[in-house]
Amino acid sequence: MCVQGGLTPIKIRKNSRANVPEAGRQHKTCGYTPGRMYRKLADSIKSVINGVGYTYELPHPIRIMRVNILKSKTKAEALRILHNSAVAYKNNLLNRNVMFVASKNEIAQLFETKFLPSNFKHLTGIISSLNSTRFFEAAVNNKLKESEINFARDGTTHKKLDVLFSLMSIHKTAKMAGDFEGSHKVLLSDKIAGTTTAVMGFIKDDKFFVPNTIIKDDVRQLTRKPTLVINAIFIKSDKQIEYNQISFLRSGTTVEQIIKLIPDIKCKLLIDKNK
Secondary structure (H helix, E strand, O other): OEEEEOOEEEEEEEOOOOOOOOOOOOOOOOOOOHHHHHHHHHHHHHHHHOOOOOEEEOOOOOOOEEEEEOOOOOHHHHHHHHHHHHHHHHHHOOOEEEEEEEEEOOEEEEEEEEEOHHHHHHHHOOEOOOOHHHHHHHHHOOOOOHHHOEOOOOOHHHHHHHHHHHHOOHHHHOOEEEEEOOOOOOOOOOEEEEOOOOEEEEEEEOOEEEEEEEEOOOHHHOEOOOOEEEEEEEEEEOOOOOEOEEEEEOOOOOHHHHHHHOHHHHHHEOOOOOO
8 A cells, every 4th residue: 555645655565364453452462552653654645745855664574554755855855966976976976987897706807997987877866957967057057046956756856866976986985896786677787886775887988987877776787797896996087097096995805916816907907016
């Protein structure tokens, strides 16, 4: 059953095997009458109308009912997230190349990415008449207006905004990567990288892969098997030829081991090979 509280959906899942007490009678284990249980539900619905979002479980010995209250973001909240994320994108990723090196068993691969001002808007899920570059500049300078942004009707914008800021540090936080397995209806990418909770997708653009989307999901569910474990992430300015910084190195891994794993990477690095 789905109950609508304003614009916020409340999803209620009921265990049909539960032994619900008859009206007016207390359950012998939990001591709750149906009336008290559903008053709890009514309180939860009221909280949604008042703008509160949380997950609430009605008391029952075998947990007959769970209420998941999904709070949609307001435009004011979205603008704050967009500004903070755009600033982080500018400081961490803008006009930089990030190279991911990942492996699993006998499989190893690397892929190089680039991050441009025009890529940021695609990651947000926001619908706006502003072009990609103007959208990014307005977000960085905190000049976006509520009238200039809209949310996708399918709810994907809210999910993207949940993980947008965290993914602006993907050059440090990504733990797994691989080839997109192709069946996801929302994510259409060639390569993906991320964690068990947030994923960034990339599509091929000439020599580099560029970010084209993000999603709140587990990277392991979106990659062709096996999902690769990231061994190292290197970063450089897009004006440089060789990578001169290590932003992530898996514990117990050295650059020398990375070179042995993928010999062709050596010519791309301007780093002490003994690190």
